Amino acid sequence: MAIAGTAVIVIGTLMSNSNDATPIGPELGDAFARFDRSVEYGVDGYAELAACPVGDPRGLAESLTSVVSIDQSVLDGVTLVDAYERAGDYPAITQCFVTSDPEDGAGPTSIGFSVSGVPSGSYLDFLQDSAYDVDIEVSVDVRRRRDGQRVSGDLFGYCYRGVDLSGCGADVVDRANGVVLSVYLQGRSRTADEVVAALESIVNEMANNLLEDDPLLEDNPLLENTPLLEDNPLGEG
Numbered sequence: 001m002a003i004a005g006t007a008v009i010v011i012g013t014l015m016s017n018s019n020d021a022t023p024i025g026p027e028l029g030d031a032f033a034r035f036d037r038s039v040e041y042g043v044d045g046y047a048e049l050a051a052c053p054v055g056d057p058r059g060l061a062e063s064l065t066s067v068v069s070i071d072q073s074v075l076d077g078v079t080l081v082d083a084y085e086r087a088g089d090y091p092a093i094t095q096c097f098v099t100s101d102p103e104d105g106a107g108p109t110s111i112g113f114s115v116s117g118v119p120s121g122s123y124l125d126f127l128q129d130s131a132y133d134v135d136i137e138v139s140v141d142v143r144r145r146r147d148g149q150r151v152s153g154d155l156f157g158y159c160y161r162g163v164d165l166s167g168c169g170a171d172v173v174d175r176a177n178g179v180v181l182s183v184y185l186q187g188r189s190r191t192a193d194e195v196v197a198a199l200e201s202i203v204n205e206m207a208n209n210l211l212e213d214d215p216l217l218e219d220n221p222l223l224e225n226t227p228l229l230e231d232n233p234l235g236e237g
Contacts (some may be wrong), residue, residue: 004111029178052096108187141192157192
């Protein structure tokens with residue numbers, strides 16, 4: 001989904017028609033909906049936030065350095081969190097990124113993470129016809145099912161190529177919970193396979209952070225004794 005305001009991240013929110021497994025604990029979509037209702041959007045439907053609901057983007061990026069190549073200048077860069085309220089067929093979305101140059105949308109200058117609702121209609125129509133400007137070519141290179149303890153749904157890896165904007169993204173669409181979790185890597189040399197690997201490595205942590213950040217869930221016993229993926233063999237896959 002092409003988001004106005006900052007060049008470094010482009011969101012490609014995806015749609016699935018499959019029946020997804022329900023994860024342990026409260027629904028991710030409900031947690032995101034409560035978060036979205038707490039955001040004070042401006043008249044333009046946009047808000048800059050101080051914190052990211054799926055985790056600190058710098059910390060998330062640092063945890064991925066063993067999975068994908070991320071330049072130190074990016075890790076040392078600025079963190080930005082932007083929220084956009086629902087507009088027509090575009091779902092509400094919060095995107096969080098760390099970048100060495102917010103004005104460069106084509107170089108390997110940023111890594112981003114996002115959480116959104118699920119758009120209506122066909123996934124391919126949305127991705128190819130609505131999510132990006134007409135001068136940006138989108139190719140979906142990976143499409144498969146993901147079944148996990150925290151997050152289950154259709155997983156997509158894709159790249160977007162344009163003169164001023166280039167990179168790849170990966171989304172896992174948990175339709176049963178009404179939420180999409182995504183990772184983005186800017187740069188002309190990025191591939192769908194590497195960003196899919198990044199998403200697979202971090203998606204459970206993003207989901208846990210979203211649930212734990214929900215004020216209504218702070219005292220929920222279902223969240224106790226549920227370690228992150230790296231400590232929990234049941235969370236693998």
